[in-house]
Amino acid sequence: MNQIEINNLTKQYKNQVTALTDISFQVESGVFGLLGHNGSGKTTLMKILATIMRPTSGSVRIGGYDINTQGEEARRLIGYLPQELSMYPTLTVFDFVCYMAALKGVKDRKKVMDVLEQVDMGQYAGRRIGQLSGGMKRRVGIAQALAGDPRILIVDEPTAGLDPEERVRFRSVLSRFAKDDKCVLLSTHIVEDVYQLCEKLAVLRKGALFFSGSAEELLSKAAGKVKIVEIEKEKDLAALQKKAVVLSVTYEHSGILARILDERGEFPVPPVAETLEDAYVYCMGGKNYE
Structure with a gap:
């Protein structure tokens, strides 16, 4: 069952800037990843799905409800954690939630404690918001999104700026929520979060949908094309970038190792195993799949 259906969605602001162009994809139960650089249109899409912003054209259905004509019904199904959630620093965690x-x-009030326990913040219920670390504030943010037992959770860049331990904790919360035939739409630019959590994903680039499908399908786009080549001097890197998408560069004592995506088979070295990050960087590199 599709929890979210997006059809031909376009958003143009009053200054004539087009943030989204003809976006269409569906989100089923489980954790769905939305990848894209800053400025790709992710946050605009999240706000539209959370019924905070209206699209210029196109349609969105949340749990079967059209957000343009049945916004109230759709909102009852949604828990939303924006990229920046304003909090009152003098309130306690419990009072804020x-x-x-x-x-x-x-x-x-028992249900409030229940959601705090879900995000491992029950023991800090009496602590003031202003005394929390960044990771703890993000957990409070997800707790308020979970209040009301939503069917669909929309989270925008939830792990940005968190240390590795907090990121693992956050991914666990999202995965646990999604297991009961619920849906998490995770917007992020951190490929590792998508790799760990999501079976399906979409990639936005410059406001357009570049890819939608499974992680395996995205990986297949880079299969057999990822190679590691050695160059002697840094000035050779510019010439290499004209021939291939340079995924990463490692500086060794013997020279410079460049991990590249060789689209045309110009480099006579064996390919190495591709990663989801390789495929994502390729998506963002201005190249088009055939």
Whole structure:
């Protein structure tokens, strides 16, 4: 069952800047990844899906409800964590989540404690927001999104700036939520989060949908094309970039090792195993698949 259906979605701002152009894809139950650089249109799309912003044209259905004509019904199904969530630093964790839950009509204080326990913040319920670390604030953010038992969770760059331990903890929370036939739409530019969590994903580039499908399908685009070549001097790197997509560069004592995507088979060295990050960097590199 499709939890989210996006058809021919376009968003143009009043200054004539087009943020999204003719976007169409579907999101089923589980964790779905939305990848793209800053400025690719991810946050605009998240705001439209969360019914905060209206599209210029096209349609979106959340749990079967059209957000343009049935926005109230759609909102009841959604938990939303924006990229920047304003918090009141003098409130305690418990009082803040109680306040956010009340805005959704949830007044049961036990349910607030339940969502805090889900994100491992129960023991900090009495601590003031201003005393929390960045990772703890993100956990409070996901707790308020979980209040009201949503069916669909929309999270925008939830692990940006977090240390590795907090990122692992956050991924665990999202995975646990999605296991009961629910849906998480995870917007991020961190490929590792998508690799660990998502079976399916979409890639936005400059406001357009570049790819939608499974992680395996995206990987297949780079299969047999990833190679490692050695160059002697840094000035040779510019010439290499004209011939291939340079995925990464490692400086060794013996020279410079460049991990490249050889589209035309110009480099007579054996390919190495491709990664999801290789395929994603290729997507962002201005090249087009045939």
